[in-house]
Amino acid sequence: MSDTDHSLVIDIQSVDLFYGKIPVLTDINFKLRKSEFAYLVGYTGSGKSTLLKCLYGAQEVKRGTALVTGINLSRLKRSKLHLYRRKIGMVFQDFKLLPDLNAEQNLDFVLRATRYPKAGRKEKIMEVLQWVGLEHKRKAYPLRLSGGEQQRLAIARAILNDPELIIADEPTGNLDPFMTDEIMYLFSRLNNEKGTAILLATHDYRVLDKFPARIVKLEAGQLKES
Numbered sequence: 001m002s003d004t005d006h007s008l009v010i011d012i013q014s015v016d017l018f019y020g021k022i023p024v025l026t027d028i029n030f031k032l033r034k035s036e037f038a039y040l041v042g043y044t045g046s047g048k049s050t051l052l053k054c055l056y057g058a059q060e061v062k063r064g065t066a067l068v069t070g071i072n073l074s075r076l077k078r079s080k081l082h083l084y085r086r087k088i089g090m091v092f093q094d095f096k097l098l099p100d101l102n103a104e105q106n107l108d109f110v111l112r113a114t115r116y117p118k119a120g121r122k123e124k125i126m127e128v129l130q131w132v133g134l135e136h137k138r139k140a141y142p143l144r145l146s147g148g149e150q151q152r153l154a155i156a157r158a159i160l161n162d163p164e165l166i167i168a169d170e171p172t173g174n175l176d177p178f179m180t181d182e183i184m185y186l187f188s189r190l191n192n193e194k195g196t197a198i199l200l201a202t203h204d205y206r207v208l209d210k211f212p213a214r215i216v217k218l219e220a221g222q223l224k225e226s
Contacts, residue, residue: 008067009034009165009197010055015064017050024050028064028223030216034164035195037187039202041226042218048201051218052169055199056090057081069164086114089158089196093170095150097142103129103153104138110160128156132186148179155186159196166190168200172207180204184211 005011010032017025025047032038042048053059055068057076066073069087076084098106107125116124129135132152142150151171158166168187172180184207190196202208208215217226 005031007033009036009069010199011065011067013065015054015061015066017047017054017059018062019050024221025218025223026221030223032165032197032199034197035191037191037198037200037213039200039208039213039215040218041202041205041208041215044203046218047221048218049169051223052167052199052201055167056088057084082113086161087163087165089155089161089163089166091151091154091158091166091168091171093173095142095154097150097153097157099142102139102141103134103145103156106142106153107157107160110157114161116161124160128159131159132156146179147175148182151175151179151183152186155183155190159190159194162194163196165197165199168198170201170203172202172204177206180207181210187211 008031010030012028012030015028016023017028028051040048040051050059054061054066054073057073061074064074071084098109101109104125107128108121111121111124126135129138132155134149134152134156137145137149142153145153172183175183187198187200188211191198215226217224
């Protein structure tokens with residue numbers, strides 16, 4: 001980041017975000033440091049998903065400046081979006097796995113799409129599967145996995161390219177408390193052991209108590225420290 005703090009992985013300044021022509025979020029300012037963990041909270045409809053879509057390039061930044069991993073999203077060309085997304089990891093509530101591919105093939109699909117060297121793909125796949133505890137399920141198809149296992153596979157997919165930042169949108173929303181704790185433990189390990197910065201949207205206040213970290217709250221179109 002040439003004109004800003006190099007210790008920041010996210011630097012949002014005076015950003016307005018719209019749904020069509022309707023303003024959803026106004027004058028958003030937010031900074032996340034490298035290796036920092038933060039929760040994004042707010043009521044349903046508060047704009048959490050809109051803000052996260054902005055951060056992974058699915059929502060246009062029309063006003064303000066959004067720098068993420070050194071990329072200015074307000075100037076990012078759609079043709080370069082896939083290159084930007086190689087620098088971040090994304091985890092969603094509904095997993096977004098390819099159902100007709102097994103666990104190993106889901107990960108190989110990502111590596112091929114990001115032009116990862118062929119010689120190292122199998123080793124990298126086994127590395128991330130072992131890290132999330134799914135090496136024994138590498139030939140299983142997503143619908144044969146439990147919800148927690150599917151989310152672990154989604155996390156494995158997100159860390160394939162060793163991203164500086166993971167953006168997670170309600171990643172435990174479809175899981176029971178036991179599975180939720182398993183997934184949150186993985187996010188904590190990612191942050192503590194790999195130094196990955198994490199911005200995680202949640203409405204589960206039990207998670208905030210059990211896995212404490214910085215909290216920012218969206219309310220009435222504004223972002224506030226909580």
